[in-house]
């Protein structure tokens with residue numbers, strides 16, 4: 001074992017390891033796979049960075065966010081460590097340069113997004129490069145039993161095996177023991193190589209305040225008045241709530257700003273900067289806020305709505321008091337938001353018939369063992385939302401039925417900046433004929449040409465790549481403006497002789513199990529907020545940290561005030577409504593809508609078929625959204641069964 005302390009000093013300039021880092025690096029240098037579950041901001045990345053320097057070959061890092069990659073690359077560059085990334089913002093030349101350096105052994109660390117592995121060319125390249133270690137950042141995305149599951153992550157264990165990568169390191173800030181066990185099994189990580197550092201933070205005062213919805217605003221104002229000049233974050237579930245609450249706070253004379261994914265990038269960056277530099281004090285945000293925010297003196301984190309999961313709650317309160325000073329974390333709670341959270345779950349479970357339709361489609365559309373599809377199109381046709389559709393495709397990959405080959409942009413349109421004759425004048429002979437061919441195979445609308453790949457390929461077989469290059473060249477020269485949309489994915493179909501009904505039933509059962517576990521997780525979260533044992537301790541224990549004191553002495557339970565979350569305001573019984581009347585308008589536009597689709601409609605859950613008929617504009621959309629989905633579905637099944 002090399003002298004790790006000396007290495008730490010030499011490369012990074014640190015005198016000692018932070019909690020857990022040494023154990024993880026030692027496991028890796030000793031030739032094992034490992035897992036590190038450290039809270040955000042406690043030095044997870046250093047584990048792989050130091051290990052990478054000790055290992056013979058490349059360390060391949062799967063990172064979920066471009067911004068995170070850039071931060072880490074900047075850090076590594078400052079330390080003089082050879083690292084690079086391949087990302088979608090690079091030109092082909094830049095990416096090829098990085099690949100060449102990886103191949104020559106010049107790079108110690110290569111960072112990519114998980115989507116890169118779907119590209120067959122990249123897979124062929126990386127298969128020729130000896131890789132010592134596969135690092136998966138935000139590794140909880142691998143597990144279907146945790147939050148933030150990302151279908152493509154499910155394939156990483158297979159990728160590690162196919163690429164002959166001997167070791168893996170999984171990094172995450174939050175994972176329950178169930179998720180940890182799931183991840184460890186998938187990567188064969190021994191229990192002694194799993195390092196969990198403490199989740200308990202003694203300076204965070206956790207409170208759950210039962211409040212009826214109409215009293216929330218007053219409760220929020222009162223809380224904010226306790227820390228008048230300090231930075232605070234207020235979390236809400238939906239974008240319009242963020243706007244509404246921020247406006248109400250401004251009206252009350254507070255320095256508050258809304259932040260959510262619906263605000264354009266540049267403005268969001270500005271809001272973050274203002275908050276970082278103390279020009280604004282209160283951010284009212286959806287969960288889009290926080291990635292990459294490292295402000296040490298946030299004094300209060302307030303949950304105006306229920307968080308999406310215990311993991312989200314833990315990460316969000318974890319942004320308070322990074323400086324170690326006393327900070328307040330308060331949830332203004334009742335059960336009214338529960339139906340909204342449950343609806344996110346129900347909307348992601350595809351119907352059996354929809355799954356069967358996708359399978360039949362694969363069988364009928366496969367030509368020469370290849371299936372071309374766009375997510376948008378298959379989602380719209382099958383009425384499966386995009387995320388669950390991607391999950392379905394990954395399930396099929398894992399079953400060995402399909403294999404991704406490559407993807408390409410299939411929708412090219414362009415508008416001229418100069419006269420067509422002038423543009424053609426820039427080319428001679430055969431090249432001019434070729435460019436003419438491009439225009440001949442493009443349909444002209446009011447100002448845009450829509451390129452027709454099919455007719456072009458008919459006239460110029462095997463020249464599609466050349467046409468794309470020519471269009472990019474003319475765009476670069478400023479002769480035309482090129483717009484590229486709609487990714488087409490190409491899969492190799494390894495077997496079309498499957499029984500689609502049987503397979504659909506099996507896949508549907510898999511989705512149903514996932515739905516069940518997610519609903520269960522929501523209930524666990526409410527149970528946590530109503531705990532009668534110390535909340536700080538119970539929360540730490542939920543993440544497998546048994547070191548936290550049994551009584552923190554300053555949470556709501558330790559202060560003798562455990563919470564009971566009030567039920568949603570009393571609802572009119574569902575039997576007061578007429579199922580036929582409520583769904584009449586929708587059935588007029590979508591006569592084949594199933595009970596599932598009708599239930600989604602009444603509960604305010606969007607689906608591709610509902611977007612197509614603009615259902616959200618109908619007055620009945622979401623009319624029963626405060627009722628439990630299962631109740632609405634049962635009621636509709638009964639009403640329409642007697643037809």
Ligand SMILES: [Zn+2]
Pocket residue numbers: 534535536537551552553554555556557558
């Ligand atoms: Zn306590």
